[in-house]
Amino acid sequence: xxxxxxxxxxxxxxxxxxxVFAVIGFTQLGFWNxxxxxxxxxxxxxxxxxxxxxxxxxxxxSLKDDKNAEYKxxxxxxxxxxxxxxxxTFIIGLVPTIILYIILWxxxxxxxxxxxxxxxxxxxxxxxxxxxxxxxGIQFPMGLLQNIL
Amino acid sequence: MGIKKKMVTLxxxxxxxSTALIGCQSxxxxxxxxxxxxxxxxxxxxxxxxxxxxxRMISDIMTTEKIADGTxxxxxxxxxxxxVGRNDVAHLQGxxxxxxxxTFNSGDLMPMxxxxxxxxxxxxxxxxxxxxxxxxxxGKNTKYNDFKEAIEAAKNGGTVIIGGSKGDDIATYEAMLExxxxxxxxxxxITYDSTGDAITAALGDHVEFVISKPAAAxxxxxxxxxxxxxxxxxxxxxxxxxxxxxLSEIGDYENVEIPVWRGIAAPAAxxxxxxAFWSEALGKVAETQKWKNDYIDKNKLVxxxxxxxxxxxxxxxxxKDYMEANGIK
Amino acid sequence: MENLELLLRGFTVxxxxxxxxxxxxxxxxxxxxxxxxGIGSLAGVALLLPLTYKFDPTTAxxxxxxxxxxxxxxxxxxxxxxxxxxxxxxxxxxxxGYPMAKKKKRPGQALFTANMSSFIGGSVGIIILTFxxxxxxxxxxxxxxxxxxxxxxxAMTSISWLVGENPIKGMLITMVxxxxxxxxxxxxxxxxxxxxxxxxxxxxxxFTPFVIGTVGFSQVISLINERNKSSENExxxxxxxxxxxxxxxxxxxxxxxxxxxxxxxGTFVGVLPGxxxxxxxxxxxxxxxxxxxxxxxxxGAIEGIAACEAANNAAAAGAFAPLLALGIPGSGTGAxxxxxxxxxxxxxxxxxxxxxxxxxxxxxxxxxxxxILTLMIAIMVIPFLTKILSVPTKYMIPIITVVCVVGSxxxxxxxxxxxxxxxxxxxxxxxxxxDYPTAPMLLSxxxxxxxxxxxxxxxxISGGSLNIFFTRPITLVLMIIFIALIVVPIVRxxxxxxxxxxxx
Numbered sequence: 001x002x003x004x005x006x007x008x009x010x011x012x013x014x015x016x017x018x019x020v021f022a023v024i025g026f027t028q029l030g031f032w033n034x035x036x037x038x039x040x041x042x043x044x045x046x047x048x049x050x051x052x053x054x055x056x057x058x059x060x061x062s063l064k065d066d067k068n069a070e071y072k073x074x075x076x077x078x079x080x081x082x083x084x085x086x087x088x089t090f091i092i093g094l095v096p097t098i099i100l101y102i103i104l105w106x107x108x109x110x111x112x113x114x115x116x117x118x119x120x121x122x123x124x125x126x127x128x129x130x131x132x133x134x135x136x137g138i139q140f141p142m143g144l145l146q147n148i149l
Numbered sequence: 150m151g152i153k154k155k156m157v158t159l160x161x162x163x164x165x166x167s168t169a170l171i172g173c174q175s176x177x178x179x180x181x182x183x184x185x186x187x188x189x190x191x192x193x194x195x196x197x198x199x200x201x202x203x204x205r206m207i208s209d210i211m212t213t214e215k216i217a218d219g220t221x222x223x224x225x226x227x228x229x230x231x232x233v234g235r236n237d238v239a240h241l242q243g244x245x246x247x248x249x250x251x252t253f254n255s256g257d258l259m260p261m262x263x264x265x266x267x268x269x270x271x272x273x274x275x276x277x278x279x280x281x282x283x284x285x286x287x288g289k290n291t292k293y294n295d296f297k298e299a300i301e302a303a304k305n306g307g308t309v310i311i312g313g314s315k316g317d318d319i320a321t322y323e324a325m326l327e328x329x330x331x332x333x334x335x336x337x338x339i340t341y342d343s344t345g346d347a348i349t350a351a352l353g354d355h356v357e358f359v360i361s362k363p364a365a366a367x368x369x370x371x372x373x374x375x376x377x378x379x380x381x382x383x384x385x386x387x388x389x390x391x392x393x394x395x396l397s398e399i400g401d402y403e404n405v406e407i408p409v410w411r412g413i414a415a416p417a418a419x420x421x422x423x424x425a426f427w428s429e430a431l432g433k434v435a436e437t438q439k440w441k442n443d444y445i446d447k448n449k450l451v452x453x454x455x456x457x458x459x460x461x462x463x464x465x466x467x468x469k470d471y472m473e474a475n476g477i478k
Numbered sequence: 479m480e481n482l483e484l485l486l487r488g489f490t491v492x493x494x495x496x497x498x499x500x501x502x503x504x505x506x507x508x509x510x511x512x513x514x515x516g517i518g519s520l521a522g523v524a525l526l527l528p529l530t531y532k533f534d535p536t537t538a539x540x541x542x543x544x545x546x547x548x549x550x551x552x553x554x555x556x557x558x559x560x561x562x563x564x565x566x567x568x569x570x571x572x573x574x575g576y577p578m579a580k581k582k583k584r585p586g587q588a589l590f591t592a593n594m595s596s597f598i599g600g601s602v603g604i605i606i607l608t609f610x611x612x613x614x615x616x617x618x619x620x621x622x623x624x625x626x627x628x629x630x631x632x633a634m635t636s637i638s639w640l641v642g643e644n645p646i647k648g649m650l651i652t653m654v655x656x657x658x659x660x661x662x663x664x665x666x667x668x669x670x671x672x673x674x675x676x677x678x679x680x681x682x683x684x685f686t687p688f689v690i691g692t693v694g695f696s697q698v699i700s701l702i703n704e705r706n707k708s709s710e711n712e713x714x715x716x717x718x719x720x721x722x723x724x725x726x727x728x729x730x731x732x733x734x735x736x737x738x739x740x741x742x743x744g745t746f747v748g749v750l751p752g753x754x755x756x757x758x759x760x761x762x763x764x765x766x767x768x769x770x771x772x773x774x775x776x777x778g779a780i781e782g783i784a785a786c787e788a789a790n791n792a793a794a795a796g797a798f799a800p801l802l803a804l805g806i807p808g809s810g811t812g813a814x815x816x817x818x819x820x821x822x823x824x825x826x827x828x829x830x831x832x833x834x835x836x837x838x839x840x841x842x843x844x845x846x847x848x849x850i851l852t853l854m855i856a857i858m859v860i861p862f863l864t865k866i867l868s869v870p871t872k873y874m875i876p877i878i879t880v881v882c883v884v885g886s887x888x889x890x891x892x893x894x895x896x897x898x899x900x901x902x903x904x905x906x907x908x909x910x911x912x913d914y915p916t917a918p919m920l921l922s923x924x925x926x927x928x929x930x931x932x933x934x935x936x937x938x939i940s941g942g943s944l945n946i947f948f949t950r951p952i953t954l955v956l957m958i959i960f961i962a963l964i965v966v967p968i969v970r971x972x973x974x975x976x977x978x979x980x981x982x
Contacts, residue, residue, distance in 0.1 A: 007912050014650050021657050021672065029671060035334045037937025040667050043930040044660040051653035058646045069911040074702045078875070079907075082695065082900045085883055089893060098880050105876050110705075112872070120873050124880045131514065138888045139189070139245075228681030228890065229670075230663040236677050237892070264663075264670055265677065310939055315668060339935050340666050349751055349806045355622030355939070368805055372828035 006069050011059035018051035081105060093143035098128060181422035185248040186219040191238050192252045193231025195343045198314075199281070199364050201225060203411055204252045206444050207278070207434055214437055216430045230315060231257060232265050238416055239271040246418035250275070250427065253414035256316030258468060262477060269468045272414040273424050276431040277455040277463060279445060281362045281409040283321050284386065284393055285311070285379040286370070288351040291358065296379040297399040299358065303335040312339045312347035312356035321381055321407040322360055328396060328405050351375065362409070363390060364448035382406045386449055410453070410467075412460055428457035481609055488839030492540055492847055500537045501844055504544030505852045509859075511545070512552020513564045515690050515885035535819070536840050542815055543841055544848035547600070550755065550791045551856050554592040558783075559585060559866050560878055562694035562885075567755040567790035569689055569920055570763040574775060574782030582778045585864040586723025591780050592787045593856040594725065595737040599788025600849045602741025603748065603795025608842055612831070614796070615803035618749040623935035624946045626750065628956035630929040633757070635963045636764030637922055642915045651914045655922035658683050666934050678894045685923065687886035687895040688902045692916050695882045695903030698875055700910065705872040723860045732780045736766050737788035744789035748796025751806070753928070755793040760921050762789025795845060802830060802838055 025031070025045025033039050081101065088097040102121050106112040132138045190208060194200045201223075208221035226234025238251040253272065261267050285296060293299040299309045313322060322338050339356055341347040344365040351359035352374055359366075359375070363386065369375035370389050377393035380386050383404045385395060396402045413431060415424065434440055435454040445452045455463060472478075491497070533541070553568035558575035571592060579585035606614065621629070641648020661672045662682025673680040725733065740762035747758040766775060766785035773779040800806040801815065805828065831838045869877075886899035906916050940946035947957050 010912055035941055037942035038934050040664040040671050047653050047656045054646050054649045058650055075699050078699045078702050079904055086896055102876050110872050124877055128884050132884050132888055233681035337938055339938055342665055353619035353622050374828055
């Protein structure tokens with residue numbers, strides 16, 4: 001996993017982002033008006049330009065840096081779990097997704113005991129359903145079920 | 150007689166059938182719609198502002214007068230100038246659609262139509278409650294004595310700075326400029342996030358005038374820190390705002406009045422029964438003493454209740470006119 | 479000392495059993511709401527407002543005031559224990575609080591520091607409010623667009639104190655914050671900007687999910703590597719008692735100067751239009767960088783926690799000055815309180831002190847009350863809270879993930895918040911891996927919006943001329959400070975270099 005040279009890629013991505021913001025700022029949003037001074041594009045366009053320059057310098061700096069950032073598999077697993085929760089919420093709703101996530105995560109990945117799993121589940125359900133849901137009155141999305149009800 | 154007998158039985162059958170049908174129908178009407186225990190009410194402007202006060206006043210009356218049971222949760226969704234909140238409400242489905250309300254006024258409609266593809270037809274318009282109008286106020290240390298002087302100064306190449314909120318305040322400002330024939334470069338407008346912010350700027354003398362509806366400004370008028378200098382209405386206000394002349398009084402102009410209607414909308418998917426319920430409930434609110442005294446009179450609005458049919462008609466026409474005037478397809 | 483007399487009269491109003499009960503309840507609710515990420519004081523106050531209609535206005539506002547106030551305490555709990563800021567002012571608390579709790583194994587002391595500093599900062603703020611409230615409010619009014627621009631420019635230079643070893647990387651990440659903040663509706667022109675046709679981007683990047691992601695969720699991602707260390711090793715040294723969480727005399731001596739300093743700074747920031755507690759705590763922390771701290775900030779220094787916690791509570795108190803004296807809400811929460819006042823038939827504003835002195839002074843005295851009550855409650859719960867740290871990491875990971883998801887959903891009742899949280903979590907994680915500091919990004923995100931809108935307003939007033947920044951007295955002074963802040967280090971480093979050349 002360690003072969004990706006993100007230290008070089010990141011400055012380049014920032015340069016790209018800066019370019020997009022600068023071009024839109026300079027050309028589409030309006031830069032300076034003789035009567036009112038700065039227009040919507042003024043501030044972001046200048047900042048984006050600074051970012052492009054800093055990105056280029058940072059890129060050359062990074063070439064000297066031979067330590068690479070290491071990414072580990074379990075870390076990516078946490079990210080995919082997060083994205084999984086996001087996607088699953090649209091299908092089965094937020095609360096069921098959370099319950100499913102905790103059970104799957106603790107049983108399949110951590111191989112925890114049922115007792116520990118249920119305790120964690122109870123804590124999370126308490127925070128989600130009782131504190132946020134009932135007390136603070138947050139209505140959670142119900143996914144596809146909502147249209148059926 | 151055979152035929153007669155047959156006719157009688159036929160009539161009887163028809164009668165029975167029809168009463169049964171009517172019975173069914175009336176049964177359907179009576180079981181129609183009851184609101185959930187929690188009603189969500191979205192306001193797309195800042196807490197403490199005009200729309201927020203309007204909403205909280207109605208929800209308060211609904212609860213205390215037992216017009217709608219259950220709790221009404223008012224949420225302020227100001228992201229993207231309120232567009233996100235309006236878009237969310239427009240697309241609600243199912244049971245949620247029947248239990249969600251949206252405060253919707255002309256100041257919301259104008260930027261929505263201008264900046265997004267969202268249209269009033271994506272909502273059910275439940276009612277219009279009242280009409281609001283603006284005035285222009287000056288700060289204590291503003292160098293012009295009245296607005297007439299400010300117009301003169303602007304016409305002679307000076308710069309006058311007016312502060313105000315988004316949406317309908319800008320529309321009124323633009324209409325006024327057109328009438329007095331002054332360019333935007335000589336009478337500038339600074340858009341603040343809310344009327345409150347604009348008033349703050351006027352109190353600190355950072356803007357010379359501020360445009361506001363009576364509700365937000367009245368306490369400052371009472372304290373003498375804001376002075377009403379122009380009523381953007383066809384006639385003068387009463388009470389402590391009576392000192393402000395209309396445009397026709399200060400020069401050879403027509404009066405400028407851009408009425409700001411304040412209404413309530415709901416998701417397009419709200420059922421007809423629910424629409425009828427809420428429209429009627431809002432009608433009941435408009436009849437209460439509390440509404441008349443503590444809201445309409447206190448904030449010097451014009452009461453103008455329109456039920457869902459009339460309000461929809463009115464808003465649709467308003468939107469059409471606005472789009473034509475601004476060349477929006 | 480007319481004010482003192484009035485304050486004492488205020489205490490006779492607020493010190494009824496009913497009102498103390500209300501303040502107590504408000505303080506507890508505020509602590510919980512504050513500790514829940516995603517639900518800020520704004521939402522807390524807004525949600526509880528309907529409940530308070532049943533009370534009389536004074537009791538209701540005392541309860542809401544206490545809630546608003548204790549919220550600032552609660553935000554630091556989850557920041558210190560979980561590295562998830564409970565509300566946006568607590569972002570800076572996490573920078574030193576979490577390392578202090580985790581690496582130094584002094585969670586009790588970290589919480590104690592936060593509470594004590596909140597108390598000190600808050601007290602400074604309330605005392606200033608009592609004696610100079612209206613004057614302070616009028617001073618705040620003097621700060622128009624040009625003055626605010628100059629102040630924000632000074633604040634922006636403080637970002638450079640946070641960037642760490644590599645200034646170029648610091649600058650890059652600062653710009654990322656600024657550009658992300660520019661997405662959304664441009665209020666001055668009323669036109670969308672960088673929305674790329676998306677309704678959600680039109681709404682901008684919501685700050686709370688952004689913070690929960692960059693600070694909290696990115697933390698979970700790295701935490702996974704530690705989950706196999708047995709929890710026995712992590713056993714917290716402090717005993718589960720208040721005594722075990724007490725600060726030493728030495729700790730207290732380290733805490734006091736930054737807390738007092740931030741108290742004054744925070745009160746001033748709180749009074750400024752549109753600034754608020756978040757800006758207050760950010761500034762407090764940045765300023766502390768300029769003063770001597772016994773340990774380096776960011777490694778778990780008591781000074782770091784004290785500086786920002788004191789500042790945000792002071793700012794919360796300062797924000798009451800324009801609210802009460804002029805009817806100007808300094809923050810979203812202030813606006814809700816204001817709306818509440820109006821519904822009770824009170825007219826907040828220039829006449830409040832004249833027409834409803836009982837109410838106004840009752841509220842101020844209730845702030846004193848709330849401050850003390852909250853400190854007591856907060857210290858009592860410390861031993862129970864530190865227990866959280868003995869939960870094994872592998873169980874904390876799913877719990878924190880769930881809290882991040884639910885919290886970021888709740889800020890706007892929208893899955894968009896969750897998406898922003900996840901993406902900024904990934905961003906924060908990748909940045910961390912590649913040695914980019916994230917604090918400058920958060921600070922610039924907050925300041926850039928304010929800076930831009932004030933600067934453009936100033937230019938509209940001046941007709942595009944720079945004169946406005948050099949002809950108004952307050953602005954001029956601030957601009958000189960700003961320029962000095964930029965020029966002096968450059969000159970100094972040039973001189974230093976020359977000296978080196980000579981000596982070589």
